[in-house]
Amino acid sequence: MRRIATLFVVLTFVLGLGCRGSDDPVKTDADGSVGDGPITTTEGGVTTDATILQIRTGVIKEGTKVVLKDVIVSAVDGHGTYTGDLYVQDAEQAAKNTAIKLFQNTRTDGGQISDLSPGDHVKVEGTVKYWTGPVSSPFKNGKYVMELDGNQIAKLSGGNAPIPAVVTATDMTTGPDAEAWESSLLTVKDIKVMTLPDAQYGDFTVTGGLAVDDDLYPHSPKVGDCLTVTGVSVFLYEYRLNPRGATDVATATNCQAAKVVTIKDIQDTTSANHAVKGDEVKVTGIITAVDSSLSTGATPKYYGFMLQDGTGAYSGIYIFHAWDNSAAQKPAVGEEIELTGTVDEYYDLTELKNVSWTVKGTKPVPVPELVAAADVETKGSKAEQYEGVLLKVENLEVGEIVKDSKGKDLGFKDKTSGLVIDYNFYNFPMPQVGDKYTSITGPLDYTFSNFKIYPRDAADMVKQ
Secondary structure, eight states: OHHHHHHHHHHHHHHTOSOOOOSSOOOBOTTSSBSSSOOOOOTTSEETTOOHHHHHTTSSOTTOEEEEEEEEEEEEOOSSSSOOOEEEESSSBOOTTOEEEEEEEEESSSOOGGGOOTTOEEEEEEEEEEEOOOTTSOOGGGOOEEEEEEEEEEEEEOOOOOBOEEEOHHHHHTSTTTGGGTTOEEEEEEEEBOSOOOTTTOOEEBGGGOEEOOSSOOOOOOTTOEEEEEEEEEEESEEEEEOOSGGGEEEOSOOOOOEEOOHHHHHOTTOTTOOOTTOEEEEEEEEEEEOOSOOOSSSOOEEEEEEESSSSTTOEEEEEEEEOTTOSOOOOTTEEEEEEEEEEEETTEEEEEEEEEEEEEEOOOOOOEEOOHHHHSTTOTTTTTTTTOEEEEEEEEEEEEEEOTTSOEEEEEETTTOOEEEOSSSOOOOOOTTOEEEEEEEEEEEETTEEEEOOOSGGGEEEO
């Protein structure tokens, strides 16, 4: 994670991709808060008696050298290869827009950065910097991160450990004040671990979709653990909470149980029991389709299956789950399962991820809904409501072979409606333009900005 962050910073310096503050000076009161009084912001010079609040609210421009006369250390990065980063805040109690990251730090008083501890008061001289990473990076709405770079740091005194602000996972991730909490010391209570730490970056997800990272401290929770986590908020692709040590990851007992819903409650936004992204839910349904095309790569896997709990609109959903032939838990068409997972919106596809389930038995697969191809193609009036539902369309003619960017065949489009028939679940023999089908059956899915039907086997594709 930090290797990526460092690369982004370097690219910002070299390519000049950092966002710039306004050219209009913002006035502050004599105490440094935003108000009507003047403040000197000589770019390239030194602004004395600056506060983190002034930097984070745009009073101090990017590129300005500043002095923070007395700020409090909230976290010291002492883990991994990229150590020596600091997080500081204006006051003992965490508050919005009063915390910032210090990057590339040197002690000027003879000590080491690693000697500093949360609660220490320090004086900081550094340069305000924004970074965004390369243009292709998926930062939200041109998101940039504020920090101080090339800092000269002197310890003033010890002090009380900073007091974290108590927030929710939503406050940290999608709430209107998420950016204001950036670099702040926060506590999120009663969150359940939804995934194991990622093998590459070490982060795991918890209730509400929040990522908990290991940049400052490595930890190994188990799926289902109920925790209260304290740490600093860091933004890289998304907001992440970074605990500082073992005491920041505490066992909790008040995590909410998974919300029992129907698939319609997830798919239909007008449902009174509607479940939203980040909710942990429990549903019961019948598996209607399973990926049968092994992926390529070093570790080939199967990806995804469809679950349905009735018939008609909003009765089906895509389940994101990967397995191989050695996996203990594999989905099978016709199994009735009770499944727990997290609601997600993956590029506008509603899905359940981080799933586990219990097989209750077997039942007949729901009869496919007979629909007009034009109604469920990408612009069709019924496409959204039939997402994930097993469908049957009739009288199709191959009008175009669909290929990927490398020219590989992926499926075909119906000549009249434009509906895409995709080989994602079943690698069917590719037809010729002009070939006709009496009927095609399969669940409706949404990928790469198009609704598509996934045939499951040869019986789902009846040629004329």
